[in-house]
Amino acid sequence: MSYRALYRVWRSQRFEDLVGQEHVTRTLQNAIMEQQLSHAYLFSGPRGTGKTSAAKIFAKAVNCENGPAAEPCNQCEMCRQITDGSSMDVFEMDAASNRGVDEIRDLRDKVKYAPTEARYKVYIIDEVHMLTTEAFNALLKTLEEPPPHVIFILATTEPHKLLPTIISRCQRFSFRRISFEVIVKRLQLICDTNQIRYEDQALFTLARTADGGMRDALSLLDQTIAFGGEDLTEEVVRLVLGIVSKEMMYQLVHGIHEQDPSLILQLLDQLSAEGNEPDRILYDLVYTCRDLLLIQTAPKVAKLQGAEQNGPTEELAKKVTTARLQAILDSLLQDQPHLKHVSNPRIFLEMSLLRAMNEGASSDRDTGSSSQEIQLLHQKIEQLEKIVDRLVRPSDDQAQVIVNRDSSSIEVAPRKSPPRSSIQRGKKLSSQLLAKTSPKALQKIQQSWGDILHKVRNERVTVHAWLVNGEPVAATDQVVILAFKTEIHCETTERQPNRGIIEQVISQILQHTYQIQTVMWSDWELVQPEEEQKSSSEMVEDRVVSKRQEESPNQMDSVRDSSIVDQAITIFGKDLVQIKKD
């Protein structure tokens, strides 16, 4: 005999094997014991829940030579004949292939004759929803009043397709989807019997994919064993089912949470290169989010459902808020149905994840607007505290004064912004401010610069017209430096209320207050070499130096120095000025 699929080998042969359908089996068993058999039964329920198996067991139980008993003996001649389908009195009819009125007429004619060996003639009509209306109607009369020795069992996955007149003539039993835990238990039993070593997590994954169908679960188990041999690891299951690895999924969720588009795209590129299908990735991502939600809200259920609760999961579950997860999940679920229909699913997936990233954040924004305001206030208070601190502390040396002036130009600048000459601006840039610039802050600004421009344009077109000529060249946590090519653009952007509008838009989009600082390109290019140096390893050292300078009156000189140099350059031009240090 050639190889038989696991789901055929492990087809239930006794009522007690019929796991997950206790409500059905108990009723049937009691009916047999009390001799209160109906002449027609209708078994309905999703695929792989045991309808056909139950019908066969029932046929055996009523006909068993050692019975009728609550369980068939599976030993006697009768039971064995029914099991291998050779009994003369138990007919298994495939209604999908024999759906016409002729077949039913034929059946009706034969029903009359008494059973040859068994007590009852049992007709199991499988996939009964496929019968044509005429065939159903031909069956009606027989179904209502069959001869006493006949039992009909109709099995179907789609009871709503049956005529109400058929349903009303049957005792109806609804089979339920088999629960996750029951499937896992059954899989464990089968693995143990076949001496297959397994990882719990592997079985969880199988059971989840089976989605309530025992046959699906066994089919999948078969498939994984065929691929991976006697060792059933999660890795093998993932390979066979094409499931994306957990770590990748966590990283993706992490990327969405952190709003890091480049991380998300990198991961997606990698997944595509490994041959993962876009719809599978989305499906798995939805499940990962759901797991995280479960862990957050109902840890007990999560455990039962096989959601892994190890280090990375917990960490992630703690980091992402429930509201955020819901928003992400919502956005993903909205996109899921479209994925099947678009011509280029991979690009759609990329877009969908990036949108989930943004939408999740915007929901955070909606709910957390008050906390954001508080944050703003905190910042303001901090600034004020600093100023108060300085005022209270007796300023005994000159350096203090300079620091004071310096920081006020950075932090309180917007209130008093008289038109400055470019020389002053150059000086300002070369000071403390530049030390604080970081490429990361700049990147953040640059990424949303388009958005900022767009919003400014909506607010006031004229401001946009000025601003569009500038480009962010450096940024600290508080200040954005914009470089302009022409003086007029530079000056006008700096002036109120233009400046106020721009700053307001930036703070709306980035959720953080920034001040803008304008600079001419020519000036910027002068300071840039210094800037580049700073980004290298000398940066730390540099900062130390500048701190020291703050404390010593030397600072004064250096500032004056650079302003003198700047002045010299503006007067004589860049090419003619040579800087010599002594």
Added chain:
Amino acid sequence: MSFQSYKDQKRVIEFLQTAIRQDRVAHGYLFYGPKGTYKREIALEFAKAINCEKSQLDPCDECPTCKQIESGNHPDVLVIEPDGNMIKMEQIKQLQHRFRYQSAQGMTRVVILDSADQMRIETANTLLKFLEEPTSPMLAILITEQEKSIVQTVRSRCQSVRFVEPTWLEQAKMWQAHGIQPPMNYVLAQCSQKFEQLEMDSEELERIFRHVIDWSQLLVNKQSTAIVTIQEPWFQELIQKKQVTLILDFLMIWLRYVSRSAIGMADENMAGFAEQGSSQAKRTTQSACAKLIEQVMITRKLVARPELSNQSLIEQFVIRIQKDAPSDWTKLGYN
């Protein structure tokens, strides 16, 4: 031919061979995956492998059985294809009839149902019993592009085998083999265009792509002249030829490239367009591009419908973008 000729599907072949080696060949398989992944060819190889007289993991291609299967006239290896549009009930009934008795040579019968999704529900249901409990040793292989297009009850009786779509780089090589030179071969690899339908050479394609890039600039900036572009001869020519999908695909790919450039993740394989990409990326954002792409995708879907005029669809698309209208998937009319 043998398994070795299909290197792209290494995982599938490994899976099938392990099943043979472990004597765990199921009686129902569902091969699914996009077009051009050699599903049918591998199904035939599989049929050969399990019946090969030398009983090798890789069919020998020399024994009479292999040869017969190769030439398509083995009595026990059947390929069923849609008769007209559909696989008919009659075909399945004949098949069941034929498979009722054990085959003479004691071999495993194989039936390959190509385009198994082209079947009415009634026909698919006929398969159910036949698939679940075959009367003689047999193997059924269902082939389809979309796994979900097969009824769930049938799917639950089969082992699903996924065929991987070749990566864009591999597809680019295929396009090159069809005479499309870089960089356009990589652009086309990302499109869902088919070899047979494309009657253009690389230069013409590149010319169109450059036009699309210019057009996209207008669209991104929401300039009112974007609608005028539709009247330009190159655009009209493509509309006449019913190849608007090509424009939309190009537009989508370009926007994707720009949006990736905007966050510093430009696709290296498109280096030829790097300059334009980065200059455009400076003036837009990733999320703006994403919105546009979504509109393109919807329009791309609508354009495929014969009852709608392409010209007006494109015009509507441009206007929607200019008005910044939200994308409306419900227009596609599916649930």
